[in-house]
Amino acid sequence: MKRYPDAIRILVAIDCIIFGFDGEEIKLLLVKRNFKPEQGKWSLMGGFLDQHEDLEAGASRILYNLTGLKDIYVEQIMTAGKVNRDPVERTISVVFFALINIHDHDQEAVKTHNAAWLSLEKKPKLIFDHDEMVGKAIEFLRYKAALHPLGFELLPERFTIPQLQKLYEAIYNMKLDRRNFSRKILLTGLLIDTGEKDHQSSTKKAGLFRLDKERYKNKFYSFWHFMPHPGLVEPL
Amino acid sequence: MKRYPDAIRILVAIDCIIFGFDGEEIKLLLVKRNFKPEQGKWSLMGGFLDQHEDLEAGASRILYNLTGLKDIYVEQIMTAGKVNRDPVERTISVVFFALINIHDHDQEAVKTHNAAWLSLEKKPKLIFDHDEMVGKAIEFLRYKAALHPLGFELLPERFTIPQLQKLYEAIYNMKLDRRNFSRKILLTGLLIDTGEKDHQSSTKKAGLFRLDKERYKNKFYSFWHFMPHPGLVEPL
DNA sequence: TGGAATTGTGTCAAATTCACACAATCTATT
DNA sequence: AATAGATTGTGTGAATTTGACACAATTCCA
Numbered sequence: 001m002k003r004y005p006d007a008i009r010i011l012v013a014i015d016c017i018i019f020g021f022d023g024e025e026i027k028l029l030l031v032k033r034n035f036k037p038e039q040g041k042w043s044l045m046g047g048f049l050d051q052h053e054d055l056e057a058g059a060s061r062i063l064y065n066l067t068g069l070k071d072i073y074v075e076q077i078m079t080a081g082k083v084n085r086d087p088v089e090r091t092i093s094v095v096f097f098a099l100i101n102i103h104d105h106d107q108e109a110v111k112t113h114n115a116a117w118l119s120l121e122k123k124p125k126l127i128f129d130h131d132e133m134v135g136k137a138i139e140f141l142r143y144k145a146a147l148h149p150l151g152f153e154l155l156p157e158r159f160t161i162p163q164l165q166k167l168y169e170a171i172y173n174m175k176l177d178r179r180n181f182s183r184k185i186l187l188t189g190l191l192i193d194t195g196e197k198d199h200q201s202s203t204k205k206a207g208l209f210r211l212d213k214e215r216y217k218n219k220f221y222s223f224w225h226f227m228p229h230p231g232l233v234e235p236l
Numbered sequence: 237m238k239r240y241p242d243a244i245r246i247l248v249a250i251d252c253i254i255f256g257f258d259g260e261e262i263k264l265l266l267v268k269r270n271f272k273p274e275q276g277k278w279s280l281m282g283g284f285l286d287q288h289e290d291l292e293a294g295a296s297r298i299l300y301n302l303t304g305l306k307d308i309y310v311e312q313i314m315t316a317g318k319v320n321r322d323p324v325e326r327t328i329s330v331v332f333f334a335l336i337n338i339h340d341h342d343q344e345a346v347k348t349h350n351a352a353w354l355s356l357e358k359k360p361k362l363i364f365d366h367d368e369m370v371g372k373a374i375e376f377l378r379y380k381a382a383l384h385p386l387g388f389e390l391l392p393e394r395f396t397i398p399q400l401q402k403l404y405e406a407i408y409n410m411k412l413d414r415r416n417f418s419r420k421i422l423l424t425g426l427l428i429d430t431g432e433k434d435h436q437s438s439t440k441k442a443g444l445f446r447l448d449k450e451r452y453k454n455k456f457y458s459f460w461h462f463m464p465h466p467g468l469v470e471p472l
Numbered sequence: 473t474g475g476a477a478t479t480g481t482g483t484c485a486a487a488t489t490c491a492c493a494c495a496a497t498c499t500a501t502t
Numbered sequence: 503a504a505t506a507g508a509t510t511g512t513g514t515g516a517a518t519t520t521g522a523c524a525c526a527a528t529t530c531c532a
Contacts, residue, residue, distance in 0.1 A: 003324045007284035009245035012317070012328060048243035055317035055328070079315040079330050081248070081291035088239045092248060092291070092330075094315050143383070162510075180490065182511075203509045204497040398479075416521065418480075439478045440528040479528075489518070497510075502503100 011091040014058045015046035015130065017077075017137040018067070020102030020117055021154040023163065026170045027102060027117040028134065029066070030126070034114050037088055038127040044134075045115065046093065059096040066113050068106025073099040073153040077140045078133070085129050095133050097140060099153035145171055148220050149190055152211045160198045160206035161185060190215050247327040250294045251282035251366065253313075253373040254303070256338030256353055257390040259399065262406045263338060263353040264370065265302065266362070270350050273324055274363040280370075281351065282329070295332040302349050304342025309335040309389040313376045314369070321365050331369050333376060335389035381407055384456050385426055388447045396434045396442035397421060426451055 018029035030042050045066050049058045059074055074096050081092040102117060110116070118124070120138070125131060144150050151167050152159075165181045185191060192212050197205035254265035266278050281302050285294045295310055310332050317328040338353060346352070354360070356374070361367060380386050387403050388395075401417045421427065428448050433441035 004247060004284065004327075007247050007249075008287050010248050010285070011240060011243050012246050012248075048240065049246070049317070051244050052319055054319055055315065076314060078312060079291065081285070081330065083288055083290055091240075092328075094317065094328075143379075147379075160510090177491075178510085179492085179512080183513095184489090201498090201509075203499060203507080204511085206510060396479090413521075413523090414479080415481080415523085420520090437478075437529090439476080439530060440480085442479060473532100475530105475532085477528100477530085479526105481524105481526085483522105483524080485520105485522090487518105487520070490516090491514105492516105493512105493514085495510105495512085497508100499506100499508085501506080 011086075011089055012049040013046055013086075013091050013093040014049055014055065014062055014096065015044040015093050015133060016059060016062055016066075016074075016096045016098055017044055017134060018063070018098045018100060019137070019141065019154060020100055021167050021170065022102050022117070023166065024170070026120040028120055028123060029100075029110070029115055030118050030123065031066075031113055031115045033127070041127050042118070042124050043127040044095075044130045045113070049094075055094050059094075059098075063096075063098055066109055066115060067100060068109050069100060069104070073150070075140075078136050080129050080133060082129065093133075095136070097137050099150065101154065101156055103156065142171060149188070149211075149216055152216070158194055158196070158208040158210050160201070160208055161191075162201075162206050163198075164209075188219065190219060247322075247325055248285040249282055249322075249327050249329040250285055250291065250298055250332065251280040251329050251369060252295060252298055252302075252310075252332045252334055253280055253370060254299070254334045254336060255373070255377065255390060256336055257403050257406065258338055258353070259402065260406070262356040264356055264359060265336075265346070265351055266354050266359065267302075267349055267351045269363070277363050278354070278360050279363040280331075280366045281349070285330075291330050292332075295330075295334075299332075299334055302345055302351060303336060304345050305336060305340070309386070311376075314372050316365050316369060318365065329369075331372070333373050335386070337390065337392055339392065378407060385424070385447075385452055388452070394430055394432070394444040394446050396437070396444060397427075398437075398442050399434075400445075424455065426455060 020027045020029060029045065031045050032042055033039050045062060047058070047062045049055065050061075053061070055076065056074070059076075060070070063072060063074065064070060075098075077095050077097045079092060079094045083090060085091065085093070120134075123134075126134065141150075145168070151164065151171065154167060155163065161182050162178070164185060165176055165178065168181070169176055190212050191209040194208045194210055196208040198208050199205060256263045256265060265281065267281050268278055269275050281298060283294070283298045285291065286297075289297070291312065292310070295312075296306070299308060299310065300306060311334075313331050313333045315328060315330045319326060321327065321329070356370075359370075362370065377386075381404070387400065387407070390403060391399065397418050398414070400421060401412055401414065404417070405412055426448050427445040430444045430446055432444040434444050435441060
């Protein structure tokens with residue numbers, strides 16, 4: 001009962017780029033494949049789209065299976081469709097981008113899937129066009145994090161300003177001035193001082209902050225900006 | 237010979253959002269359908285992906301068929317995949333975003349396809365989820381144009397500063413101060429004064445500028461910025 | 473010839489950024 | 503318990519950028 005008889009039908013995969021931050025560097029949750037093709041090599045976590053499933057639902061399912069987490073920050077970033085990108089059969093892959101707190105996920109599920117957190121800088125070559133996808137994802141992260149208070153998704157509930165700075169330094173691969181960073185970030189009004197101190201640090205204990213979630217929602221479009229942003233401009 | 241026997245295969249469409257600027261408002265090149273389904277209604281220009289065609293190639297083909305133009309600014313912006321978005325058969329649509337000079341295209345081809353430039357603000361409701369796609373495209377345009385010297389793609393080779401300002405005002409749907417805008421835009425060093433004047437305008441003739449294409453390439457990532465941009469940061 | 477509309481250029485106060493200095497807190501060591 | 507080393511919290515001033523204006527010049531038209 002095909003009403004578009006001339007058009008071709010193609011396999012649709014979903015691949016997830018899962019970012020985490022361990023306090024020092026950006027990490028990716030990757031899978032060492034124990035199935036074919038490309039068995040034994042590393043790849044992004046992925047799967048095929050189900051019959052009655054929306055794309056976002058497919059991404060959520062895959063992310064849930066691997067991490068046991070729901071309600072995480074997920075966004076579609078691109079679709080890869082080169083003719084020969086999958087050597088087995090033509091497949092287009094819709095790529096999703098997820099940010100999670102590296103300490104907050106189901107360790108068992110990760111082990112079951114043969115997955116691990118690998119450093120972005122030292123990761124091995126991935127299968128197919130997955131390296132290209134990761135490149136796009138970093139680019140996307142750098143854009144988005146410059147415009148929106150997105151980094152918090154990678155940090156624990158309570159965090160210190162030096163921690164936040166290290167995250168930004170990792171994202172942009174550059175050093176930032178401690179004093180200017182602190183001033184700028186506090187001026188956003190997004191941080192609430194919990195009054196507590198971080199007992200992890202070895203010398204002077206840094207103050208612990210948490211995100212003002214109410215303001216986060218409202219200020220999502222006014223983090224650091226120049227031109228007005230989509231959410232602020234009256235929609236046409 | 238299907239090696240992924242359990243997975244489903246889905247129709248893949250390509251839809252193009254084509255922006256133009258007539259000097260006053262942002263316009264979309266839309267098609268009044270003389271075919272089913274939804275005959276007689278307006279929609280984005282689209283088509284199905286061919287057997288041996290990459291996504292970008294498909295977008296270029298569709299754009300070329302409608303406008304007769306090659307080498308235009310095209311970028312993939314999203315993929316729509318809701319289960320019932322096409323009532324006939326499940327179809328996922330990869331959406332592309334194109335910027336063209338509204339005066340520079342094949343009028344005949346446009347007529348043949350039953351297409352027309354409609355004002356973004358006054359456009360009719362489009363079929364399926366095409367309105368949603370247009371919404372995403374405007375959002376994308378607003379982001380991108382705030383960070384990169386993208387607007388020039390919508391203007392003729394030579395343009396005046398007031399013209400450029402009107403474009404920005406149309407994109408962001410806001411008034412800008414003439415003097416501050418002029419200062420800012422000239423400071424980017426992207427504009428070359430041709431010495432000529434625009435004889436279209438009715439009172440004082442505005443000076444005609446053109447884009448410094450060499451600098452445009454180099455400064456694409458440093459138009460107006462805060463945090464360093466993907467292209468400037470050393471890739472990981 | 474003068475008025476209306478529009479363009480080109482300039483000024484100045486306010487806000488923001490950048491590049492620093494210094495004091496306070498905590499651990500470890502003597 | 504005193505001190506050195508490391509790290510955090512806060513401040514200061516010069517330079518730059520922004521925002522809100524004023525005014526002169528050009529062109530058409532009455």
